[in-house]
Amino acid sequence: MTVVPLNNLSICAAAALIISCLSIDASSSWYVAYLILAMCLCAINRLFLNAEKFIVGRDWVMVIGGDKELSKLNATLLTLDQFTNVIGPLVTGALVTWVGLRETVGIFGAASLISMLFKSVFLRLLYTSNRELHVKEDTTTSNELTNSLLKESVIYTYWRQESFSAAFGMSLLFMTVMGFGGLAVGYGSSAGLPEFIIGAFRSYGSITAILGAFSYAFFEKRYGVFTSGILGLIVQQIFAVLAVSSVFLPGSPMNIGGYFGNFTTGNWVHSMIHSFDAQNATGFDPHVDWSNFSSNGVSLASIVVFLIAIASARYGLWCLDLATTHIMQVTIPETERNTVFGVHNALCQTFSVLKDILVIILPLPATFAICIFISYGFVSAGHLFFVYYVVKTKHSPHAKRKITVVVCPGKDDDSVML
Template identity: 25%
Template sequence: MNAAIRRMDQVINIFAPLSVGQVMTWASNVIGCGFILGWNVISLLVEFIFLSRVYQLVPPLAVKAQQNAEEYVIERQMELTNVPGKYYLGNLNLTVFPEMQRKSVTKLPLCFRKMHRILCTCRDGWKAYYRQSVFLAGLGLAFLYTTVLGFDCITTGYAYTQGISGSLLSILMALSAFSGLMGTILFTKLRKHYGLAVTGVVSSLLHVSCLMLCVFSVFAPGSPFDLGIFSLLTSKNSSLNHETLQKNQLHIYPLQRNINQPILPDRSSIHWTNNTVLLDSVHGGDHPESYISIILLFSGVILARIGLWSFDLTVTQLLQENIPESERGIVNGVQSSMNYLMDLVHFIMVILAPQPQQFGLLVIISLLFVITGHVMYFIYAKKYKIKETVIQTNSERKPQNPSV
């Protein structure tokens, strides 16, 4: 079911950038924004209808679990009583804090009590996440979010500086979605024949192998990679450095012809989309000496989606199968938080290295994060296979009862 839903998502991602990219390229800004607005309003209505239908088909979704209700009653009792002690609910052990400790917390201002509650929730959630057997697999997936090697605003912005038009970029996005669709099919085939652990290993190797093309693009002809930009930005007093910086600015921003003028283009030359700003002036300006670098970059990004989505489905399936139902919501919440935290790191990297000449450094750092995430999964897979072998050996040693 995970693969089927992800497959539907990738099919939509094939047609969405094609339609939006062509509208933004060949129509006006107003028509493009109106098209995106209308599509989102219609999608919102359809989503509300489907969600209400789900709650009608499965009424228990709207009812709190009995265990959660009993836990709430006990927590309320803990707040209202001064008697220290312990309450037991099945395997759940709830300790009533001593009176002095409780009073020390209640004496704090309301904002500090809320902050204390939030910190305790984060601490308890991380503890629940850490003690799971699939902890390393989930953390490895989170590390894959610290990357510029994807079709987000960072990579698309870099593509525009290299002379890629919005229409061509939309086609590349569609190809990327098609590659992700192939990844969901690969996941189902590998899982059926080799199991989840091996599927994740194969997907990891495929993902890293394809991303090596992106590293090759950094040093290929046509790449603007130049670490000397760091010294240029910090040493503007030198006339030679000033002239070199001006030359680089003219290469990056063809619209800019005077280094003392603002580098932002006129409003009429901007196309707005839902995730990036398209500069028409870049399209008609200077082009790189060779397109080998940009071809290798997007070839690696597109092909890597096969292994990426197969690996993503593998870890998702492992989380669903190995986490107890009572802790599934907490662990999934921490996993999502880790994903967004690592995604934030990659935006911080771009803030520290915003120039196109520095993009190659971000590519190399991104690959290191990806490799680190997959190494974490390899460690988990090794432990998983050892555990699986021990269980299988123990089951074979058990005496067989012919009467059973």
């Protein structure tokens, strides 16, 4: 698999460039050049990492697991991904503290070379041990389908899929600030929460995501994909409403009227610029008074409820995500699977970028509530798209609680109970 060495080699090269940056003076022009090259290589790594995930986690898993084990394998892969997200920052922080930044980068570069070897060997063994991975579709049918695909855009290929509404609904969920990324961490810090408390909430969010993945495998086996997806949707919707409600609780920084009442272009530009250089920071260490449930005299009710809500919502999010992935896997023809999942990932990242742009436009804690309201609208729209797909499919005369698995056109179809 070519994406494996390309993926790891780009990381190794990026690590070498970062080490070079740390070895020269920051005012040197070479410092900027090496840094830009390192970021470009990291972007290339991300590209091939996604390709690798599509091939193994969206395509090969269909053959390896089959209909009965597909949900279990999807949940296992997602759980492993979440587990690495938990231990990754811990390992990085420990290495930087113990051995230093430059040595840590070198360790990661060496680890990438070792992982390249192991992944290449493992994937090769996996390929050779599963004869079904060697089987290609009927050449004539495949060529005819390929020629037809060349005449249409990848967007149209994505749009005409049976699972389009469910997939598009999932992509809308990326347009939200109600996730445990840097935005939620910054919002928590601005409210006066200590870093270790925010870290504890992030760990709790990862645990709920893992529980959601395991729960999906359990419920899907007993009640089907549709019911499991609806369950996740309901859980996420409940906690999304709780997150929206948090902006009206004591300690909320929401001051929309005051912000727009004193709005000037100069103040907006100043706030936007300083949102990147940390000059909007309070400049003091937060002191939490647990007896009054406040930090530096400000109530923590709003921010704590918000963080609990978005961390707990990850349980429902991953149930819904796995259900949508399952639906896409079993309804998309094999020859179009990587194309559709590629467009889907690009669409998800586009909405994620739009979310970042929204926060750049509204950079202050006083206006973060607007971002939350808009995010809730997109989340609810995504849920409606999934519900529409469920209703449409269940009432379709060709799908009485079943979806056809398109693997080899012209051959007998398999089906999986939804």
